[in-house]
Amino acid sequence: MTADNQRLLILWDVDGTLVRGAADAHGRALEIATAEAIGAEVPAVQSIDPGGRTDREIVRILAAEAGVEADDFAPHADGVITRAVEIYGATVEPDLSGCVLPGVEAMLAELAPRDDLIMGLLTGNIDRVAALKLGSAGIAHHFDFASGAFGSDHEDRTRLPQLARFRAARGDGEWPRGRTVVIGDTTRDIACARADRVGVICVATGPQPADDLVEADAVASHAGELAAIIEQLVVRLPSA
Numbered sequence: 501m502t503a504d505n506q507r508l509l510i511l512w513d514v515d516g517t518l519v520r521g522a523a524d525a526h527g528r529a530l531e532i533a534t535a536e537a538i539g540a541e542v543p544a545v546q547s548i549d550p551g552g553r554t555d556r557e558i559v560r561i562l563a564a565e566a567g568v569e570a571d572d573f574a575p576h577a578d579g580v581i582t583r584a585v586e587i588y589g590a591t592v593e594p595d596l597s598g599c600v601l602p603g604v605e606a607m608l609a610e611l612a613p614r615d616d617l618i619m620g621l622l623t624g625n626i627d628r629v630a631a632l633k634l635g636s637a638g639i640a641h642h643f644d645f646a647s648g649a650f651g652s653d654h655e656d657r658t659r660l661p662q663l664a665r666f667r668a669a670r671g672d673g674e675w676p677r678g679r680t681v682v683i684g685d686t687t688r689d690i691a692c693a694r695a696d697r698v699g700v701i702c703v704a705t706g707p708q709p710a711d712d713l714v715e716a717d718a719v720a721s722h723a724g725e726l727a728a729i730i731e732q733l734v735v736r737l738p739s740a
């Protein structure tokens with residue numbers, strides 16, 4: 501076994517990083533739950549540049565687009581998240597395996613069994629939405645959901661890496677920044693990693709081209725390149 505303090509905590513984004521095109525029922529659940537709460541029509545999630553945003557941020561923006569200001573929406577926010585999970589649970593596509601991005605399954609099969617890696621999550625998805633979505637995609641079993649932070653935890657994605665590190669440490673402080681890396685597909689993933697001063701790898705399989713992602717520590721063009729990039733990172737880490 502690799503000693504706990506020598507393991508690398510990987511915080512995986514979901515949409516655009518592991519799966520693509522798996523947000524139809526998810527988006528509708530956010531739209532319906534928000535519209536119900538405010539009693540007004542809301543725009544489509546896809547119209548508000550959702551990549552890298554948290555679900556709490558998305559529903560607040562949907563409400564604002566419908567004329568409900570943040571202060572007026574805030575008392576509804578928790579209820580909207582709960583209701584969105586209910587709706588998504590009833591409507592999630594039964595088989596999202598076709599949405600798993602090329603190379604992801606082979607990459608996960610290689611990385612997930614390694615005892616020097618912790619396969620955490622850092623996604624704007626509500627926690628239960630992430631579990632249902634990755635379950636329908638057939639890849640949920642590769643991840644440690646208890647070592648993660650989600651769009652249900654906080655609207656501000658930049659708050660999520662520290663929360664994930666806290667959870668990964670299981671009551672023993674926080675997982676070290678130098679042994680944590682975020683993997684995502686947008687500049688918002690980069691910004692959240694920089695805010696917590698942890699590493700960040702981008703994969704250009706989401707809405708933004710590789711040229712937009714050059715501020716990351718490394719950029720992969722597809723999932724098949726990630727294992728080698730992670731290996732380089734592990735080799736460079738100090739041994740304690």
Ligand SMILES: [Mg+2]
Pocket residue numbers: 513514515516517551552684685686706
């Ligand atoms: Mg993403």
